[in-house]
Amino acid sequence: MNETAHILLVDDEATLREPLADYLIKQNFRVQQAADASVARSLLNARDFDIILSDIMMPGEDGLSFCRHVRERTDIPVIFISAKTEETERIIGLELGADDYITKPFSPRELVARIKVVLRRAAGNGQKSGNNKGAVYQFSGWTLKTDQRSLLDESGVNVPLSSGEYQLLLALLSRAGHVLNRDQLLDMTQGREAHAFDRAVDNQISRVRRKIEKDPKNPEIIKTVWGGGYVLAGPVTQI
């Protein structure tokens, strides 16, 4: 973990940007501020950054367009900071290759936690959510659509999942057939939502099972591996 990670903070509102930069510096990050996307672009050319925090609604070029620009050139992870909370926009943000999304007003501690998760994922070979965009997984009669974050049964009926359940299922699907232990699952799923931290993986697993297994007591899709871990059994096709 690089404790002096270099952050590019892009936000047009100085009232938020400056105290946030101060806070992040106190948390041992190096921070460069940009008041708009064009400043950010030039900073990006001049220096190396480990992560970008960007507002979405900005005068001039907006955050989505800036993120696309970043994605075309670099692998620097992006976390959006935005006031918009509509579910659909959350999806758009992740679709464009942003690694996470946090809505104003946010807890600065949570932001730091997420920054660390994203940095850790970027440093390792961790699965980047940006790579999954638009993927559709089919398994045991179920369909998981990542662009809408929706799980559909054989007849196309939507079975709602919480964010945690979705992340867990996605993690298991992207490593279908591999046994994932609790730590790996935590690592792959946490950091997305505010309340994703405290959830026990086992609890989440049993909730997902209740929704997708014919008999949750005798799971056939998500199997428990003796010695600590879970595996998604059965064939998975990714479209």
Next chain:
Amino acid sequence: MTRFLPKSLVGQLLLLIAVTLLIAQAFNIFLLYRGAQNQHLSEASAAAVARIVGEIERMNDSRYEERRERRFRRGRRVIPLLSDAAPAVPDAQPLRAVTERAVQAFVNMGLSIRTVEVWETARLPAALQQSVIGVGRGRRLTEEIRRPMARKPARPPVRGFVVVSAELEDGRWMSVATALKDRDVRALRPLMIQTVVLYLLLLVPLIWIGRYISRPLHRLTKVANDFQPGKNDPVPESGPPDTRQLISAFNDMNERVGAMLDEKDIMLGAIGHDLRTPLAALRVRIENVADDVERERMIAGIEDMDRMLDDILSLARLGRSAEPMEATDISALIETVVDEFDDLGRDVTFKRGERHVVKVRGVLLRRALRNLISNAIAYGNNAVISVEKSGDDLSIIVEDSGPGIPDDQIEAMFDPFARVEGSRNRATGGSGLGLTLARSIARIHGGDVRLENRPNGGLRASIIITDGSP
């Protein structure tokens, strides 16, 4: 009575025209029938007059009496009756118009006749048994009259007789009867065919015109019914000019409403953005507050404001949700919400029943349910959720064991910013929009939110959604 009348414009139009046409046609048939009837009587009497004229001419023969006798013997038929007085005709109806024509006929023939009388009668006087025109040979007349339809007769059955009696110069009366044939029903067939053809000729284009008028109206009605402000495609302008104008006015209105709502959305978005950014700045600065208790309180204050902002913005944007209606497993949806509360350590249980799939906007419905459960926990400390299905309605029921709400205040609870009166617990928080929002969301799903006090204490809140909604 009125419930048998068609409800639609086309139906009423068609019924009106069909009835009018039927009345006109019935009148037509009546006139035709009467005309034919007169014609028939005239013809019958003309035949009788001709016989009488013939007989009068025979009387000039010196051997007339002898020959007349022979004809009787041979059983010849239609020998005009000669009598000293006018024959007694039972139930006779004098036919004045026909009489005049008969007199005219005699005059035209140059015969001098004292009086002519023409009657119509149902029964033939016995005296005229052999003086009848138009009855089959060798068959007993009475029999034919009595059983007119016994066998299918070669001729149509006899309906009555026209009796023409003429008083001759010498004071004797000469009489001939003509059988009146029953008008064959088949004779009406052309008229019926004509009626049917008329109906077809009129009704087919009428139905077409009716549909031409009503189809665009139907379409307009449907769009107006499912009116989603600003999200409607313009209704195609078709039909007659009046209808087109109506549709065009509707489309313009739709566009204006849409523009207004777009403006509102932009404004709300700006408000949301502009308020949240300083809130976020404040939230960041709060981290610098050293006093833990103070900091936590400030954080809670900001979170309250954020939730309130969120509720206000959602309520304002509710009618314009971009979320599609999707067939959704309602139990799984409820579980997702219940688990959120479970994670926070709240006492929330879901009595899972059978699976129900309904088309809903999942994010919104979850929000409505979350609001009801929050209320149950705030005022009743626990929540028990169950699902009931009756007909097309699916109710998601949230029950608590709190104090409930006085019956006369229940409806007022749905007003924005309403709170249970005298609630000691001001710390229950919330924006005061929770129920308003829940009800609006339920109404989007063709249902409602209902509150009632449970008989054994506590409140029962139900979100009712209609299954089979589009």
